């Protein structure tokens with residue numbers, strides 16, 4: 001059976017693109033992206049999915065907040081909509097730059113793993129702006145390198161069991177842009193590797 005992957009995004013979708021390319025290149029076998037979910041209407045990753053004929057789901061948090069409903073209400077509805085649209089429990093969910101913290105109520109709705117890409121090493125720079133914060137720490141002499149990891153998602157942000165990780169050097173001559181592009185290149189490889197590992201489990 002072809003395994004069903006759901007990819008959740010909020011922005012450019014270059015990591016989504018890396019997974020799509022890996023499937024096309026048969027680096028990821030016996031799997032398809034069944035649905036791309038975004039919490040931002042403007043996410044360019046939605047366009048990337050549409051070009052490939054991959055179904056998309058946009059789900060905004062704002063209408064929930066505007067109507068006095070909670071993030072948990074949103075998470076529960078999102079989980080139900082994903083299973084409804086895919087027609088089954090996903091075999092894997094991949095958070096590829098998904099800028100929304102998923103609750104335990106969301107995670108409890110699923111049997112298979114949810115994995116997340118975090119542009120830092122385990123235990124470092126949890127949360128948003130990780131690359132910028134690592135660059136700032138480097139310029140202060142607090143760290144000599146940073147990294148990227150793919151981990152299993154648990155309710156505690158960026159603290160789930162690492163599946164794969166890689167150190168990324170920072171050089172004195174680096175600008176933030178230099179570090180970002182070095183990290184993004186590693187992300188694209190690592191997210192594909194993490195996806196393959198989880199699908200092969």
Ligand code: GRF
Nearest residue numbers: 011012013014015096097119
């Ligand atoms: C990546 O750096 C990811 O780690 C971070 O946001 C960026 C997403 O990039 N959370 P993209 O949308 O996959 O291009």
